[in-house]
Amino acid sequence: MSSTIEQNSPTTVMQERLDQFQARIDADEKIEPKDWMPEEYRKTVLRQMSQHAHSEVIGMQPEGNWILRAPCLRAKKILLAKIQDEGGHGLYLYSAAETLGTGREALIESLHNGKAKYSSIFNYPTLNWADIGAIGWLVDGAAIVNQVSLQRTSYGPYARAMVRICKEESFHQRQGYEIMTTMMRGNSAQKEMAQDAMNRWWWPALMMFGPHDKDSAHTQQSMQWRIKRESNDVLRQRFIDKTIDQAHLIGLTIPDEQLKYNEDTKHWDIGPINWDEFWQVVGGHGLCNEQRMKHHIRAHQDGQWVREAANAFAQKQISFN
Amino acid sequence: METQQALYQYAVRLGDNSLIMAQRLAEWCSNGPILEEDLALTNAALDYLGEAENYYNYALSLEPDGRTADDLAYLRNERQYYNCLLAEQPNGDYAQTMVKLALFSAYLKLLYDALSQSTDTNLSALASKSLKEVKYHFRHSSEWMIRFGHGTEESKSRAQQAIYELWRFTSDMFETTAADATLKGIVPDPASIQSEWNSVINDLLSRCGLKKPEDPYQVKGGYQAKHTEHLGHILCELQFLQRAYPGAKW
């Protein structure tokens, strides 16, 4: 008798639902928007998708900084198409986030009031044309390692957005590496710019994977729910291993004196990451944090009357013909 | 003027119009009123960039001297650019950009439609391809003008202000140059394009509930490479790397 009472107690019912949910996850089922999910799962997925969406959109700024100055017609077309993709990816991800019932206006408001974050990498400035190469090769390269893994994330709309994004992103890293290659084959000023960009973007790119696993607050639960499929350190090492060879191939030096190939593990060992810098930038003290946010808020506010006009027009239902 | 030389000048002018418009539209990247419009304007900018490259390449095929489309885009000065004045005007607010794009794409739509029938088969092929693109730009921008005209008081007044500010640059698009005269029969008569354009725009403005300025004052000179001060600054940015590192390959 006592067990019946216990079974019906709210905590037990909740535990059963949690167990069923975990069983679905363990069976590699996708969780869809209307499915029951633990509140913490909903929050985590929403936070991650919104952060990811904001990163794509804010990422348009440092690259956009060079659209008007792209050095030839081909480069200008490619860069425009690439930044356009980033905007599209932001849009796919906002849509995925919206399936959880939070509208895009609310997501943008959270960005503006500082509750939502975006990837800190975009708080670094793009100072020369090689930075566009470095962003494509290193920043997108790091992002892709993460995104490929996220194609198997447990939340259905997020996974589907990632599949589409990965398909489109595949040219981004190549265009970046092509810029670096061309510059490394160019004159001494170009080589210097390429190495300078490498020096400035290498460490921030490694920081993109987040703190070491032992220091990462969210990793364990996210892994159990298969929101995140592989840990920060695993993904970071994968990126390091493939990128170092690419750098050496075109004659770039990795700005790490402790860099060493480890024969035992068959991986590259790197020197210590400057986490103080990481937390400084996350905390808002990067070179461009304020600039990026002001830019986004300004564009958003400037567009307010346009959106109001579009809505007002729709209310009047005037035909175009 | 010989036909060949006139065709060269004509093609370069088409390329310049597209390139400068592309550069202006690209400025909207990450600045649009809504993410969807950011992508729409980038698409238009990419269309114009592609057109510019095509027209430059055609021009160079007529006078092959080893120069490339990039040389034309990046190594000429203000007084060697032949785009219309409208293209180089600043973007202003979104109403101004949409009005500018509508006025400009309406012109190109009529021009390319006529050029697609040209006896110069290269030119007609390029024009046919561009025509699809500029038709879409006109659709997109003219619909926004209609939304603004019937949206809110603010949007209507911004759109009206944009027309007042940009109207004086419109006749410049239809100026007849020596090249036009030489190419009579191969390219359309600018005056006939202008009269068609007037009726398209009159119709659009009436659908928007907007009007032309009462003062018909017009400024001209783009096709003679006599520009407003804006072009120099566009070229500063456009050409920076090519000028800073002469001869470098990118």
Next chain:
Amino acid sequence: MEQDNQLPLWEVFIQKNNGLPFKHEGSIHASDAAMALQNARDIYTRRGEGRTIWVVPSSAIAATTVEDEAEFFDPSDDKIYRHPTFYVMPEGAKQI
């Protein structure tokens, strides 16, 4: 702060080639149908993925929920006579 608006949400369906079914590709925001079609074009057909586009206001879509799943779909599980493999054909029967 004034009430912001990102314009209503629409669902986008794209037919990739003549004769194929329309497939749900994602969503966009737009204030009217003309804008929705153009936004869908600019966002979902940048790589030649489209031939025809449908857009539908998201609010117009009715959907079953996960709670409906059992009563909606399970009853069809045992109706195996709806499948051709259920039927026993005599040896040698052809083209059936």
